[in-house]
Amino acid sequence: MTFALYSLQVAPLVVFRQDRNSSFLSSNSDSNQKSKMHVSMTMQTDGASTNIHTSHNKIPHVLTVAGSDSGSGAGIQADLKACAARRVYCSTVITAVTAQNTVGVQGVNIMPEDFVAEQLRSVLSDMHVDVVKTGMLPSLNILKVLCQNLREFPVKALVVDPVMVSTSGDVLAGPSVLAGFREELLPMADIVTPNIKEASALLNNVPLKSVSDMRDAAKLIHELGPRNVLVKGGDLPDSLDSIDVFFDGEEFYELCSLRVNTRNTHGTGCTLASSIAAELAKGSSMLSAVKVAKRYVETALNYSKDLLIGNGAQGPFDHFLALKNITQNSCRQDRFNPNDLLLYAVTDSSMNRKWGHSIAEAVRAAVEGGATIVQLREKDAETRDFVDAAKVCLEICHSFRVPLLINDRIDVALACNADGVHVGQSDMPTHLARSLLGPEKIIGVSCKTPEQAEQAWIDGADYIGCGGVYPTNTKANNRTIGLDGLREVCQASKLPVVAIGGIGLSNAGAVMESVPNLKGVAVVSALFDRECVLSETRNLHAVIREAALSRK
Ligand SMILES: Nc1ncnc2c1ncn2[C@@H]1O[C@H](COP(=O)(O)OP(=O)(O)OP(=O)(O)O)[C@@H](O)[C@H]1O
Ligand SMILES: Cc1ncc(CO)c(N)n1
Ligand SMILES: [Mg+2]
Structure with a gap:
């Protein structure tokens, strides 16, 4: 035998x-x-x-x-x-x-x-x-x-x-x-x-x-x-x-x-x-x-x-293997709160490299400084490293009750149980992302026009990222739509809008004040192409909050 x-x-x-x-x-x-x-x-x-x-x-x-x-x-x-x-x-x-x-x-x-x-x-x-x-x-x-x-x-x-x-x-x-x-x-x-x-x-x-x-x-x-x-x-x-x-x-x-x-x-x-x-x-x-x-x-x-069910031994x-998600997400009251878009931090691996920050260090500094939502945008990371980093960032974000989204990579979002994804017009179609991620996850879509915003709404997105508002180095060949383009989309969109592209300390307040129903601004360089991410985020957060309050 x-x-x-x-x-x-x-x-x-x-x-x-x-x-x-x-x-x-x-x-x-x-x-x-x-x-x-x-x-x-x-x-x-x-x-x-x-x-x-x-x-x-x-x-x-x-x-x-x-x-x-x-x-x-x-x-x-x-x-x-x-x-x-x-x-x-x-x-x-x-x-x-x-x-x-x-x-x-x-x-x-x-x-x-x-x-x-x-x-x-x-x-x-x-x-x-x-x-x-x-x-x-x-x-x-x-x-x-x-x-x-x-x-x-x-x-x-x-x-x-x-x-x-x-x-x-x-x-x-x-x-x-x-x-x-x-x-x-x-x-x-x-x-x-x-x-x-x-x-x-x-x-x-x-x-x-x-x-x-x-x-x-x-x-x-x-x-x-x-x-x-x-x-x-x-x-x-x-x-x-x-x-x-x-x-x-x-x-x-x-x-x-x-x-x-x-x-x-x-x-x-x-x-x-x-x-x-x-x-x-x-x-x-x-x-x-x-x-x-x-x-x-x-x-x-x-x-x-x-x-924890019952008091016995x-x-x-x-x-159904679902409770892990529920406990992990339970720190957030709502599935998606549009007010979370106020200060939207988008990471960039080359900037982190330049300043010697690990992605986790950069994310921690951003949420400590007041970022209200974080998106990991790691275009050149190996999948394995990306998933590992995302898991660490998720814990950091959740300890501050801040949602974490993944740019483009539905697989990574699923693997680390992130709160959602952000997709561009040429990434995974929104309705497919929705069917892969289920009804609970947050999905954001980049849109430049009212038509794209309408489609994002039909396809089941939760918010749209609108831009580039101003020219920027972070995205090559990206058409700039200006403040007028942003206003037009904001007026038409059924979904909450966050503005992106060339926004920083000098113009964030003006953007918030001049576009009535804009929910917030998304920034990359203004936070991460800096030596001290924490203080940059604090400063920007103060400016945006003040502008949002003065609008009311
Ligand atoms: N803590 C554990 N971790 C991993 N696997 C476990 C654990 N406890 C039990 N199992 C597995 O669960 C299966 C059921 O085994 P177990 O010996 O618990 O049966 P049981 O005593 O008849 O269970 P019950 O009477 O509670 O229904 C087995 O495959 C066992 O190896
Ligand atoms: C009804 C019933 N069947 C089986 C077991 C064994 O776990 C139990 N505790 N109760
Ligand atoms: Mg048994």
């Missing part, structure tokens, strides 16, 4: 047998073909004929048979979220309703087995289910009802998460269910995913203390009949890594990920099993389904490591 370290070694080809009548695993091409098939047939029902049309837009479908968690971290709720996040349809058969939170399980109400049977029949007799995933099976009779339905309605794969004890230590399935797992359900399973405690319980309480113990356990559990075993090491004490052992009956794989330092691990097991089911439903092979699912759990934990995490 070989032992493969998955992170170092190329996985051998996994061949799934088709020798059992209960369930899959069929090949990818088979399942894809099925999903592409367009069926239109006529069925006789009591003498009446009904047309049944099956659309070829079939979505992979997982049925979860599990308990409800009122705190929504684990159980049915985790399964629904995981499947939605992995873009798979999820139907639900509820076996128990738990009163549960981040402290523990306060109560369990087991569904009558007849009603579990009714739910199973409702779903399986009507819908095309690809994969069944089981979670909390609180009684032997419920387990038996499930097995009977699986025999009656065979599916492509069965994923069994042998839920027995919650991480808080509360019992979710008793000893009689353990026998049911061993004798009836596991022999039907394509994969079983016990955690350390559950693996130990399945094996008459043998102690599991190391990865080597987990490997032995995986082998012994495999002998109970499941085609594949994943012993999860989330609860393995004293481990820097989060290691799961996968055994397919022939090879062992050690699936390694960095242990995320967080209290928010409630529901990782349910999520992992549902995600495996989701990948199998899409047609993935078992090993690749497990790898993808594990990577997904790790990413979700990482994204929500600082999330183990919190839920965010399946």
Whole structure:
């Protein structure tokens, strides 16, 4: 028997047998073909004929048979979220309703087995289910009802998460269910995913203390009949890594990920099993389904490591990987406040080089001096350096509650989760930038004419940068529109306008005063082609503020 370290070694080809009548695993091409098939047939029902049309837009479908968690971290709720996040349809058969939170399980109400049977029949007799995933099976009779339905309605794969004890230590399935797992359900399973405690319980309480113990356990559990075993090491004490052992009956794989330092691990097991089911439903092979699912759990934990829900020891995490954005942006009240355009600082790498400033130093000085929004315009930076610098600048800006935009580079903005982008007329079209960045991010567009301003508004921009107002060295071959051109655009624009081009300490006040609805001025050289960015910004900020106030 070989032992493969998955992170170092190329996985051998996994061949799934088709020798059992209960369930899959069929090949990818088979399942894809099925999903592409367009069926239109006529069925006789009591003498009446009904047309049944099956659309070829079939979505992979997982049925979860599990308990409800009122705190929504684990159980049915985790399964629904995981499947939605992995873009798979999820139907639900509820076996128990738990009163549960981040402290523990306060109560369990087991569904009558007849009603579990009714739910199973409702779903399986009507819908095309690809994969069944089981979670909390609180009684032997419920387990038996499930097995009977699986025999009656065979599916492509069965994923069994042998839920027995919650991480808080509360019992979710008793000893009689353990026998049911061993004798009836596991022999039907394509994969079983016990955690350390559950693996130990399945094996008459043998102690599991190391990865080597987990490997032995995986082998012994495999002998109970499941085609594949994943012993999860989330609860393995004293481990820097989060290691799961996968055994397919022939090879062992050690699936390694960095242990995320967080209290928010409630529901990782349910999520992992549902995600495996989701990948199998899409047609993935078992090993690749497990790898993808594990990577997904790790990413979700990482994204929500600082999330605070509930007062207990183990919190839920965010399946949609969105909370990081929300917490990072939460320092700003609004998504975009047009008043932020007042003193708009645009960086320039050659000027920073000339004065020996790093981009982060320049940005810090600008926001300390009163810049109200910052745009990174790094035309000649390597992508890698740009992303790294942008991440640092984002932290600096956010600590001052100042939004940070990226010039032109949507990819960089996405990679560092900047507040938005600024695009020119020949950069990424605004409507595409919007669809790539989503509804929340700020998008600014350079415009010289009322027509361009109108188009920017139609395409979903948030503000326009209008200029060059005066001639400037920072942009070659740039047509100057003058104060009159600026006024014309400002009057016509439905979006807030910031003026750019040749503006500095000497003329900023006049520009602000003479163009009534101008929101602010954008400057490059006036701040960054200077030795002391901080004092230049302070001075300019004072002038602009005074001009804006005197206008009111
Ligand atoms: N802190 C962590 N960092 C990274 N991965 C983790 C962490 N905790 C758990 N995991 C991973 O999450 C998956 C679920 O494992 P775990 O042992 O937590 O299951 P479980 O005890 O059944 O979870 P639960 O009962 O809370 O739903 C495994 O792939 C495990 O390696
Ligand atoms: C309902 C339910 N299912 C599974 C688990 C295991 O995490 C839990 N805590 N609650
Ligand atoms: Mg579990």
